[in-house]
Amino acid sequence: xxxxxNDKGKRRKVIGAAFVIALICFAIAxxxxxxxxxxxxxxxxxxxxxxxxxxxxxxxxxxxxxxMTPLLQRDEDxxxxxxxxxxx
Amino acid sequence: xxENFHPGFIFFLVGLFACVGSDKLRKMILACxxxxxxVAIFNLPLGLEQNFTFLQDWTSHYMYVDKLSWVFxxxxxxxxxxxxxxxxxxxxxxxxxxxxxxxGASICCTFAHDWITFLFFWELMAATSLFxxxxxxxxxxxxxxxxxxxxxxxxxxxxxxxxxxxLSQGQYLVQNLVNGPHDAAFWLILAGVAxxxxxxxxxxxxxxxxxAATITGSVFMSSYTTKVAVYAMLRIFxxxxxxxxxxxxMALYGALYAVMENDMLRLLSYHIVSQVGYMVxxxxxxxxxxxxxxxxxxxxxxLFKSLLxxxxxxxxxxxxxxxxxxxxxxxxxxxxxxxxFVIGAFSxxxxxxFNGFVSKTMTIAAAGQAGxxxxxxxxELASVGTLLSICFKMMYFIFLAPDKGEAPEIRPVPTNMKxxxxxxxxxxxxxxxxxxxxxxxxxxxxxxxxxxxxxxxLQMLQMAFMSVIPFLMFLPRMEPHTALSLDTDWxxxxxLKWLWSGISNLCFGLCRSLGHAWGVGTNQFMELCxxxxxxxxxxxxxxxxxxxxxxxxTSIADTIMIILTVLFICIFAFRTIG
Numbered sequence: 001x002x003x004x005x006n007d008k009g010k011r012r013k014v015i016g017a018a019f020v021i022a023l024i025c026f027a028i029a030x031x032x033x034x035x036x037x038x039x040x041x042x043x044x045x046x047x048x049x050x051x052x053x054x055x056x057x058x059x060x061x062x063x064x065x066x067x068m069t070p071l072l073q074r075d076e077d078x079x080x081x082x083x084x085x086x087x088x
Numbered sequence: 089x090x091e092n093f094h095p096g097f098i099f100f101l102v103g104l105f106a107c108v109g110s111d112k113l114r115k116m117i118l119a120c121x122x123x124x125x126x127v128a129i130f131n132l133p134l135g136l137e138q139n140f141t142f143l144q145d146w147t148s149h150y151m152y153v154d155k156l157s158w159v160f161x162x163x164x165x166x167x168x169x170x171x172x173x174x175x176x177x178x179x180x181x182x183x184x185x186x187x188x189x190x191x192g193a194s195i196c197c198t199f200a201h202d203w204i205t206f207l208f209f210w211e212l213m214a215a216t217s218l219f220x221x222x223x224x225x226x227x228x229x230x231x232x233x234x235x236x237x238x239x240x241x242x243x244x245x246x247x248x249x250x251x252x253x254x255l256s257q258g259q260y261l262v263q264n265l266v267n268g269p270h271d272a273a274f275w276l277i278l279a280g281v282a283x284x285x286x287x288x289x290x291x292x293x294x295x296x297x298x299x300a301a302t303i304t305g306s307v308f309m310s311s312y313t314t315k316v317a318v319y320a321m322l323r324i325f326x327x328x329x330x331x332x333x334x335x336x337x338m339a340l341y342g343a344l345y346a347v348m349e350n351d352m353l354r355l356l357s358y359h360i361v362s363q364v365g366y367m368v369x370x371x372x373x374x375x376x377x378x379x380x381x382x383x384x385x386x387x388x389x390x391l392f393k394s395l396l397x398x399x400x401x402x403x404x405x406x407x408x409x410x411x412x413x414x415x416x417x418x419x420x421x422x423x424x425x426x427x428x429f430v431i432g433a434f435s436x437x438x439x440x441x442f443n444g445f446v447s448k449t450m451t452i453a454a455a456g457q458a459g460x461x462x463x464x465x466x467x468e469l470a471s472v473g474t475l476l477s478i479c480f481k482m483m484y485f486i487f488l489a490p491d492k493g494e495a496p497e498i499r500p501v502p503t504n505m506k507x508x509x510x511x512x513x514x515x516x517x518x519x520x521x522x523x524x525x526x527x528x529x530x531x532x533x534x535x536x537x538x539x540x541x542x543x544x545x546l547q548m549l550q551m552a553f554m555s556v557i558p559f560l561m562f563l564p565r566m567e568p569h570t571a572l573s574l575d576t577d578w579x580x581x582x583x584l585k586w587l588w589s590g591i592s593n594l595c596f597g598l599c600r601s602l603g604h605a606w607g608v609g610t611n612q613f614m615e616l617c618x619x620x621x622x623x624x625x626x627x628x629x630x631x632x633x634x635x636x637x638x639x640x641x642t643s644i645a646d647t648i649m650i651i652l653t654v655l656f657i658c659i660f661a662f663r664t665i666g
């Protein structure tokens with residue numbers, strides 16, 4: 001199994017590989033003329049979807065793990081605590 | 089054979105026979121019976137209408153087949169077959185009849201053409217699915233089931249009052265209400281459907297009840313209630329602009345909560361909210377392409393979501409562990425589940441060659457084409473959230489990360505459960521590779537959308553590979569921890585409960601005080617009845633003696649005095665008047 005949490009070197013390699021593959025996909029699309037014509041949506045402009053994937057993922061991680069988690073997470077028995085009827 | 093036969097009724101019969109049969113017979117009936125419904129639905133001609141006259145002048149239009157009802161009926165039958173195979177090892181007759189009854193009620197609701205029949209099967213769906221929750225022996229399931237039925241009773245009552253108003257206006261058949269008046273009936277029916285479609289903030293029942301259901305029950309539940317509500321949205325409220333914002337909110341809300349979640353089934357339940365958001369937004373946009381996209385996504389969602397539920401339930405069955413942070417290394421220990429989970433995860437994330445790609449992207453593209461650029465962007469952002477929580481987080485921490493050792497022994501999973509998972513995986517892949525198989529049945533007009541263009545495929549891959557980078561950079565903090573995420577159910581599980589307890593205590597105290605006052609009053613009244621002389625003298629009240637003539641006997645002097653006084657008054661009065 002792959003321990004990417006503790007093995008920083010392996011993690012860096014996987015990050016690098018993902019970045020390279022994303023760039024290759026972009027290069028193929030560019031070479032195929034996907035960005036040459038008129039585009040209607042901003043996500044269809046060069047590099048935009050790459051940027052969107054990266055920034056969008058960060059936005060979600062920050063919102064969910066840094067802002068919402070401390071605000072909204074409680075102990076698992078939160079609803080059972082101090083309840084007379086423990087199974088309701 | 090099975091020409092013009094209602095497929096929903098076949099499920100009722102399957103449930104009935106499975107309930108009374110022996111274990112071996114039940115297994116066979118559950119595994120094979122639903123396929124008869126699949127045959128029946130392919131034999132239903134478009135435009136078929138069947139009625140049933142009841143109570144002299146009331147006619148139930150229990151089956152009307154048009155393209156929309158047929159395509160939903162088809163996917164419900166397919167899911168019934170997969171679910172039947174997955175759950176046929178169950179020894180509980182109650183679960184067999186309830187699961188098949190639930191599927192039958194969902195199909196009947198889809199084909200119902202008049203409001204009363206629609207409402208009847210809507211309620212039957214809630215009643216049958218309730219027992220899939222209550223059949224689970226965990227103590228938490230009882231409370232979750234109670235909250236589930238309360239929410240669905242609210243939904244049913246909203247629709248009931250809306251239907252009564254519609255009937256009073258002479259509108260008898262289920263139809264699109266958007267072009268009519270936006271009166272109380274419109275809003276009541278919309279509220280009822282919004283509860284079942286899990287519209288934020290009315291969605292918490294899903295995350296509460298689905299993980300509390302039985303291992304096989306939650307697979308059925310993940311596929312029907314919300315999708316019947318999506319069908320109702322498309323048929324009754326297609327083109328309501330309000331739904332666009334609601335759908336986007338659902339898509340993002342579900343994706344964000346899923347990133348936080350630790351319980352596998354709760355995480356997938358949040359993704360039901362998220363994926364249904366795409367369908368609701370598609371219904372709200374109201375163009376041919378968006379409505380087709382919503383229908384296609386409902387079709388695909390049933391397949392990949394049930395597949396993901398089956399995989400996670402198989403892991404729970406094998407290990408007894410529900411929390412992501414206690415699992416790991418499942419790819420090596422349980423390769424069938426891993427293989428099927430990968431297909432389900434790729435499908436829900438919209439990776440090319442899997443069915444989510446051909447349906448989700450159609451809805452997003454429809455939003456862009458209709459001029460809702462922000463909606464399209466936000467739905468795309470929700471797709472990143474799906475990638476993050478299912479494709480990366482679940483896949484890594486459950487299957488690829490080192491084993492945490494919380495489940496040293498793995499219980500063998502029945503073959504039928506594996507067969508159900510493989511059937512789901514095959515359906516997801518086949519539709520993903522050959523989208524025309526699905527597109528030919530889409531009901532709102534010809535499909536001009538082509539998912540497999542090189543720029544489109546490469547764009548999706550670019551987004552997927554770039555979004556894995558932040559996940560890996562943040563990986564040490566991405567592992568979920570054992571906690572409960574507060575959601576909108578907090579309002580009725582805490583403040584409303586306190587309010588309810590407060591009112592109950594107040595009423596109890598009031599009743600007790602009144603009872604006490606009544607008791608005291610009665611005693612004193614009884615004493616007064618026993619001794620009316622107490623009214624004239626305060627002492628006997630304190631002495632609390634029963635009446636005795638000796639206590640009140642007057643002396644002879646008093647008697648003479650009273651007689652003389654009366655005589656004197658009489659003489660005085662006589663002389664004065666005379």
